[in-house]
Amino acid sequence: MNKLRRSGNIRFVAILAAVLAVTFIFAFLGLGWARWPLSAQVVWDVLLGGGSPVNRTIVLDINLPRVIMAVFVGAGLAISGAVMQALFRNPMASPYILGVSSGAALGAAIGMLFTIPFIPYLIATPLLAFVFCFGTMMLVYSLSRVGGSTHVETLLLSGIAVGAFISAIVSFLTFIAGDRMEGIVFWSMGSLSKASFMNLSIVIPVIVAGLFIILMLSKELNAMMLGDAHAMDLGVDVKRTRLVLLIATTAVTSVSVAFVGVIGFVGLVIPHIVRMLVGPDNRSVIPLSIFAGAAYLVICDYIAHAFSGSVGVMPIGIITALIGGPYFIYLLRRRRHQVGWT
Amino acid sequence: MRSKSLCLLLTAVLVLTMTIAVLPSTADAETDSDAGFTVIDSSGAEVVFDGPAKHVVTLGAGYTDTVIQLGYKSRIVAVDKYSTYGYTGNEGFVGISDDMSLGSIYSGDEVVVGILQLIGDGFLEAGDAVIMPSLSKSTYPGINSLDETIAEYGCKIVRLNADSYDDVTDVVKTIGRILGDEDNKKVQRLEHMRDYIVETVEEQGLANTAAGIHISSKSKIYNHSILVSMIDIAGGINAGFNPDYTASNSYNSDGAAVLQMSKVRENTVVFVDSGYAGTAAEFRSENNLDCPVVKMGQLDNNISPSAADALWKVASAMYPEAFGVEPPSFDDQPDHTLTYIAVGAVAAIVLAVGAVVYLRR
Known part of the structure; x- marks a missing residue:
């Protein structure tokens, strides 16, 4: 048993090291992106405090916030996806399953189309996206409460229904947006280009706090995967734990979506890949998902910029979907136990 | 002696007449001044130039076309993706290749980074201009970060929008001013x-x-x-x-x-x-x-x-009957024809009289 546990730990550490290495490599490559790409030597010089003023601006003021945002948003969305899949006991669950992405899109659309009193226009869009994202989760949760308790199936169905309704409103607003339609459409594709150190000062603390809460509850999450009744037998306060986890994941998702738009397939695909590698134990899945999600989004950010010479910098949501979609189809075609779900 | 004085007088009149004739053309040259000037762009910003911009970046097909039609294509250092010959297919844009494209202003970062690199490589200097539309800061924060990013390098950002024909005329005049050619033929x-x-x-x-x-x-x-x-x-x-x-x-x-x-x-x-x-x-x-x-x-x-x-x-x-198919050709320069005819006639008379006097001496 000890040998098994030891080999499991070694495997975990090896995978973690590989993921971290990939993250650093692609983050470094991402720092060198420019209209005429900077060499590794130039990037290295800048990171060591040298380099020309122009290169320093490119690497430190433009590319670095974007790469850092990719790391934290990727980590946040991946861990949110892992939690949602465990909470709902559904491998198709993602951070957006409660319709929160539609809620965020609605908030962003309102922020872009209308002038809101007392809210400076520069923060209107992310602020409203966050508020509506969170509000959607609360709405879905309250709608799904029956007789003082919330069933997973009801939560899921409420999320789908509310999400569809809000999506229709967003479509209507896009239709009447006129000249500003483009802004709404681009926002909903997801983009890291608005990253700045100012935005990061809000994003990082919220995501880190959410990750911390989720990590602390990863053991309870294992119990909840066995079903509410079994979890209660094991001493887990199911109601409270579920609510705390929902709030934590929604906060992480909301703050991510507020500043980068809707980036799909990170929370859906990454937990599955991680389970294939380390098994279904959330005490391993949750922490590894953090780093794997960060790596995935950093790689996608690099790919989105790599083809900028021919098609321009693509919204990152396109890349995550182009890669994640076919891979998820591949996962679905395999037998369930092979994806590490049971 | 008398004929000599007459010759001198005639020569003086000739020189004076030619000087007066030259005055209109020198007045035109003085409008292409190298003196400093201020441009108020569509966002209300006052952009101060020490002199005409030697190089420009144009982020919009209209601005690119304006610079080309004003005859300053060689000053264009870079454009946006919608201003290349490959994209427009417009013969006037020949020479504006895809290599000069910085990408789309709507995606923000790539244009900002491209302009920074042009500055770093010496293609843009202090006093050069970036001409672009005025876009919403909340919808397009990327491109609007250009101001703070290149401020320290002395390049000027001029945002020019137009909602009407008269606005277009003003913008063309402004671009001409930036290039040192305000009262140009196109305006x-x-x-x-x-x-x-x-x-x-x-x-x-x-x-x-x-x-x-x-x-x-x-x-x-x-x-x-x-x-x-x-x-x-x-x-x-x-x-x-x-x-x-x-x-x-x-x-x-x-x-x-x-x-x-x-x-x-x-x-x-x-x-x-x-x-x-x-x-x-x-x-x-x-x-x-x-x-x-x-x-x-x-x-x-x-x-x-x-x-x-x-x-x-x-x-x-x-109104097809009132206006034909072809537009009239406007004479774009001030009409100095009569002045030139008068000067030529006076010069000819002075020369003829001078020659006669000299020969009869």
Whole structure:
């Protein structure tokens, strides 16, 4: 048993090291992106405090916030996806399953189309996206409460229904947006280009706090995967734990979506890949998902910029979907136990 | 002695006359001044130049076309992706290759980074200009970060928008000023074309006897646009105006609405944007129209000196009998012909008299 546990730990550490290495490599490559790409030597010089003023601006003021945002948003969305899949006991669950992405899109659309009193226009869009994202989760949760308790199936169905309704409103607003339609459409594709150190000062603390809460509850999450009744037998306060986890994941998702738009397939695909590698134990899945999600989004950010010479910098949501979609189809075609779900 | 004095006097008169004749052309040269100047752009910012910009980056096909038509193509260092010859297919843009493209201003980062690199590599210096449209800071924060990013390098950012033909004229004048050529031929042509059409409409009592509808390739009808202002200048009525949508420049529509609007008034012309894939005849057929349809050119509803030709196209479409197919050729320089004739005649007389006096001595 000890040998098994030891080999499991070694495997975990090896995978973690590989993921971290990939993250650093692609983050470094991402720092060198420019209209005429900077060499590794130039990037290295800048990171060591040298380099020309122009290169320093490119690497430190433009590319670095974007790469850092990719790391934290990727980590946040991946861990949110892992939690949602465990909470709902559904491998198709993602951070957006409660319709929160539609809620965020609605908030962003309102922020872009209308002038809101007392809210400076520069923060209107992310602020409203966050508020509506969170509000959607609360709405879905309250709608799904029956007789003082919330069933997973009801939560899921409420999320789908509310999400569809809000999506229709967003479509209507896009239709009447006129000249500003483009802004709404681009926002909903997801983009890291608005990253700045100012935005990061809000994003990082919220995501880190959410990750911390989720990590602390990863053991309870294992119990909840066995079903509410079994979890209660094991001493887990199911109601409270579920609510705390929902709030934590929604906060992480909301703050991510507020500043980068809707980036799909990170929370859906990454937990599955991680389970294939380390098994279904959330005490391993949750922490590894953090780093794997960060790596995935950093790689996608690099790919989105790599083809900028021919098609321009693509919204990152396109890349995550182009890669994640076919891979998820591949996962679905395999037998369930092979994806590490049971 | 007397003949000598007469010769000297005649020579002095000749020199004085030639000096006076030269004065008009030197006055023109003085407008191309290297002195500093201030430009107030569409965002209200005061942009101070120490002298004409030696290099420019133009982020918009209209601005690029303006610089090209003013004769300063060689000063263009970089453009956006919509301003290359490969994208526009416009012969005037030959030489503006894809290598000069910095990408789309709507994605932000790539243009900002590209401009930084141009500065770092010495292609842009202090005093050079980036000409771009004024975009919403909340919707497009990326490109709007350009100000703080390049401020320390002394490059000037000038945001120029235009909602009407008169705005276009002002923008062309401003771009000319940035290049050191404010009172250029293109501005004069824009102004003369406008004046000519307004006068002709007034003289012939054509005002409000025709109407126009400006529709985009995506079935948007315009309440306000550069082209709509041309319809207005040409004395026409904007038949596409919808009072329910005054908050927006355009509104979504369909073929049925265009058909109905075209029937409200006689002499209605439909102007469709260049983005429409088919021909004017195909648009007419698709929408069951029996009024004239004109497909506009790529830069007709844009910020470009081509607006003068577009204005003529609009006027001649609405009033074909008053305005022919070809626009008049305006003399773009001030008329000094009489001055030159007078100077030449005086010089000839002085020379002839001088020669006669000398020979008879």
